[in-house]
Amino acid sequence: MKKSQKSTGIITVxxxxxxxxxxxxxxxxxxxxxxxxxxxxxxxxxxLADFFLENRxxxxxxxxxxxxxxxxxxxxxxxxxxxxxxxxxxxxxxxxSRAGVKIHLGKxxxxxxxxxxxxxxxxxxxxxxxxxxxxxxxxxxxxxxAFKEEGMEALYELxxxxxxxxxxxxxxxxxxxxxx
Amino acid sequence: MLTKKxxxxxxxxxxxxxxxxxxxxxxxAYRKAIxxxxxxxxxxxxxxxxxxxxxxxxIKAPLCDDSGIPHAIVEIGKDANLxxxxxxxxxxxxxxxxxxxxxxxxxxxxxxxxxxxQSGGLFQDPGKLVLAPVTVKSVSGTRIKITVLLLGGxxxxxxxxxxxxxxxxxxxxxxxxxxxxxTEVKNLGCTPVVPAIGIGRTHMEASALMLxxxxxxxxxxxxxxxxxxxxxxxxxxxxxxxxxxDTTALGTFIKVGHLxxxxxxxxxxxxxxxxxxxxxxxxxxxxx
Numbered sequence: 001m002k003k004s005q006k007s008t009g010i011i012t013v014x015x016x017x018x019x020x021x022x023x024x025x026x027x028x029x030x031x032x033x034x035x036x037x038x039x040x041x042x043x044x045x046x047x048l049a050d051f052f053l054e055n056r057x058x059x060x061x062x063x064x065x066x067x068x069x070x071x072x073x074x075x076x077x078x079x080x081x082x083x084x085x086x087x088x089x090x091x092x093x094x095x096x097s098r099a100g101v102k103i104h105l106g107k108x109x110x111x112x113x114x115x116x117x118x119x120x121x122x123x124x125x126x127x128x129x130x131x132x133x134x135x136x137x138x139x140x141x142x143x144x145x146a147f148k149e150e151g152m153e154a155l156y157e158l159x160x161x162x163x164x165x166x167x168x169x170x171x172x173x174x175x176x177x178x179x180x
Numbered sequence: 181m182l183t184k185k186x187x188x189x190x191x192x193x194x195x196x197x198x199x200x201x202x203x204x205x206x207x208x209a210y211r212k213a214i215x216x217x218x219x220x221x222x223x224x225x226x227x228x229x230x231x232x233x234x235x236x237x238x239i240k241a242p243l244c245d246d247s248g249i250p251h252a253i254v255e256i257g258k259d260a261n262l263x264x265x266x267x268x269x270x271x272x273x274x275x276x277x278x279x280x281x282x283x284x285x286x287x288x289x290x291x292x293x294x295x296x297x298q299s300g301g302l303f304q305d306p307g308k309l310v311l312a313p314v315t316v317k318s319v320s321g322t323r324i325k326i327t328v329l330l331l332g333g334x335x336x337x338x339x340x341x342x343x344x345x346x347x348x349x350x351x352x353x354x355x356x357x358x359x360x361x362x363t364e365v366k367n368l369g370c371t372p373v374v375p376a377i378g379i380g381r382t383h384m385e386a387s388a389l390m391l392x393x394x395x396x397x398x399x400x401x402x403x404x405x406x407x408x409x410x411x412x413x414x415x416x417x418x419x420x421x422x423x424x425x426d427t428t429a430l431g432t433f434i435k436v437g438h439l440x441x442x443x444x445x446x447x448x449x450x451x452x453x454x455x456x457x458x459x460x461x462x463x464x465x466x467x468x
Contacts, residue, residue: 077241078244078245080245108369109368129228
C-alpha cells in the first residue's frame with residue numbers, strides 16, 4: 001500500500017511511490033510522507049543528475065526509482081526546505097524526474113517549463129513550510145548516502161514518519177498560478 | 181564592574197533565545213492571522229508554523245534549519261563602563277551561542293576564490309560562522325543593550341538596497357519599497373513576511389537602518405504607514421508558502437534615519453521570513 005487517506009483528509013504517501021499514486025494526487029492535496037526520503041540541495045543535485053546521465057548511480061548505491069528528494073541540508077540545526085527555484089536545484093529537476101524521482105519537495109514557485117517536465121515524467125512538486133523543529137520530531141533515522149565531502153549539503157537518506165507537505169505542481173498544473 | 185565572562189554568557193543566551201523562541205507579538209500576530217485566514221491550505225501552513233514554535237521552545241531547537249547569519253546591535257550608555265576586550269567578548273558569546281543552539285554549520289572554508297565557489301568545503305563547527313560587522317550606537321545612561329539578530333538566507337536572496345527619487349513624497353518612497361517586496365514575495369517561499377525597510381543617505385546606512393527596523397519593530401505596534409504597506413502586500417494574495425489566501429504579510433517595520441539635501445533617498449527593503457525577525461535583547465549594567 002503506497003497511499004492511504006486519514007479522516008482529516010491528509011493523504012499518507014509511502015516510499016517507494018509508484019506511478020498509480022502519482023496519478024491520483026492533485027494540487028492542493030495535503031500529504032504526509034512515510035519511509036525513505038533523500039535530502040539534497042544546490043551542491044549535490046547537479047552531481048546526482050550527472051551520475052544518472054552517466055549511468056553511474058549504482059557506484060554510489062543510490063536508487064531513485066519511486067523516490068522523494070527533499071531540497072534541504074541536513075545538519076545539527078535540523079532540516080528544512082531551501083528555495084527550489086535556485087538554478088542548481090530547479091535545473092536538476094527534469095533529469096532527476098527522468099531518473100525516477102516522484103516527488104521533489106521544497107519551497108517557492110517553479111517555472112511552467114519545469115511543471116511540464118514534471119508532468120512528462122509523472123512526477124510532482126510538493127512544498128512544505130520551514131518548520132525544522134517539527135520536522136525533527138518526524139525523523140527516525142538518517143545517514144549520509146553520497147558526496148560526504150559536501151558536509152551538510154551532502155546527499156542524505158532519512159527515514160521519516162509523517163513529514164507534512166502540500167502538492168504544489170501536478171500534471172501540468174501549478175498551485176502558484178491557480179490559487180485564489 | 182561588568183566582566184567579559186558576563187558579556188559572553190549574556191550574548192550566548194541571547195543568540196539561543198533569538199533562534200529558538202517566538203516572541204509574544206509573533207504569537208499574537210499568528211493567532212489573529214489563523215482566525216481570519218479563509219484559505220484552508222494557508223491556514224494549515226500558519227498552524228504548522230505555530231506548532232513548530234511550540235516544539236522549538238519545548239526541545240530548545242532552532243525554529244528553522246537555516247539558523248541564520250548572526251548580527252549584533254550594541255547600544256552603549258555614555259556613562260557605562262565596559263571591560264577591556266568587550267567586543268571580542270561579544271564575538272566569543274556568539275561562537276558559544278552557535279555551538280549551544282546549535283546553529284547550522286555553514287561557514288565556507290578556503291581562500292577568496294574557494295569561498296565564493298564553495299569548492300574548499302565547509303567547517304563542521306557551527307561556531308565558525310563569523311558575526312557580521314557590529315553596529316555600535318551611543319545612548320544615554322549607564323546600561324549596555326545588546327541585540328542579537330539571526331538573518332536567514334531566503335530573505336537575503338530577495339532583499340534590495342537601491343535609490344528612490346522621493347519627489348518630496350514619503351508615500352512615493354515607501355510605495356517603491358513595497359513594490360520591490362510585492363514582486364519578490366511570490367518566490368520567497370517562506371511567507372508570511374514582515375518587510376523591514378530602512379531609509380537613509382548611503383547604501384551602508386540604509387542597510388543598517390533596515391536592521392534597526394528589525395530590532396525595534398513590534399507586530400503589536402504598527403504605524404498607519406506600516407499598516408498600509410502590510411495591506412498592499414496582502415492584496416497580492418500570495419499567501420503563506422505562496423498558497424494564496426489572506427496572509428502574505430504579518431506586519432511591516434520602517435526606520436527612517438538622518439537624511440541629506442537631495443532628491444534621492446537610499447532605501448533598503450528586506451522581506452523577513454515567517455520566523456523573522458529572529459531577535460533577542462539583553463541589557464547589562466555598566467555602572468562601576
